[in-house]
Amino acid sequence: EAAVTQSPRNKVAVTGGKVTLSCNQTNNHNNMYWYRQDTGHGLRLIHYSYGAGSTEKGDIPDGYKASRPSQENFSLILELATPSQTSVYFCASGGQGYTEVFFGKGTRLTVV
Amino acid sequence: AQKVTQTQTSISVMEKTTVTMDCVYETQDSSYFLFWYKQTASGEIVFLIRQDSYKKENATVGHYSLNFQKPKSSIGLIITATQIEDSAVYFCAMREDSNYQLIWGSGTKLIIKP
Numbered sequence: 153e154a155a156v157t158q159s160p161r162n163k164v165a166v167t168g169g170k171v172t173l174s175c176n177q178t179n180n181h182n183n184m185y186w187y188r189q190d191t192g193h194g195l196r197l198i199h200y201s202y203g204a205g206s207t208e209k210g211d212i213p214d215g216y217k218a219s220r221p222s223q224e225n226f227s228l229i230l231e232l233a234t235p236s237q238t239s240v241y242f243c244a245s246g247g248q249g250y251t252e253v254f255f256g257k258g259t260r261l262t263v264v
Numbered sequence: 265a266q267k268v269t270q271t272q273t274s275i276s277v278m279e280k281t282t283v284t285m286d287c288v289y290e291t292q293d294s295s296y297f298l299f300w301y302k303q304t305a306s307g308e309i310v311f312l313i314r315q316d317s318y319k320k321e322n323a324t325v326g327h328y329s330l331n332f333q334k335p336k337s338s339i340g341l342i343i344t345a346t347q348i349e350d351s352a353v354y355f356c357a358m359r360e361d362s363n364y365q366l367i368w369g370s371g372t373k374l375i376i377k378p
Contacts, residue, residue, distance in 0.1 A: 194355070210365070242309060257308055
């Protein structure tokens with residue numbers, strides 16, 4: 153079974169602070185994704201990566217950075233957190249080609 | 265432009281019956297891949313089933329099956345013998361041959377009544 157682990161699972165951050173959400177996958181998948189999920193918007197893609205060292209902008213990248221230092225790890229960075237970034241964030245990984253993706257359990261981020 | 269549409273926001277059915285959830289998609293690619301995911305009450309998102317556009321046979325996994333109607337750009341999810349634990353939000357998604365991104369529908373909430 154594919155394994156994607158997110159940390160932390162819950163986070164409260166202060167407006168203007170820096171937040172890093174971490175994701176680790178043990179599937180040796182090339183592709184990794186960060187989504188946010190808000191009521192009424194479904195899943196929206198923030199950043200994704202094709203492999204170590206690569207990051208690409210998704211549909212809503214503003215206010216977020218991503219880092220893929222290794223095959224296994226993919227981080228989402230909020231340099232200056234804002235209350236509008238309060239959401240549930242999901243990391244996912246997928247193999248080469250057109251396979252399905254597997255999700256982590258999500259991180260609930262609250263920016264106060 | 266790629267798009268995935270789920271028009272049913274919520275469906276409620278009795279336990280042990282069969283339910284169909286609708287999904288239509290838009291794509292210019294001749295090759296694409298369609299997926300259904302389930303999001304449980306705890307928030308976990310789980311892959312259920314997949315249909316490749318070049319396959320004519322409808323995919324089946326356990327009590328999940330697909331109704332793939334390519335001329336209508338439609339991929340319905342059928343759940344037979346529903347159980348209480350099937351209550352969840354179901355998402356349809358599409359990936360085009362030329363793109364690693366997944367395009368997501370807005371989800372259908374399924375409520376199974378005892």
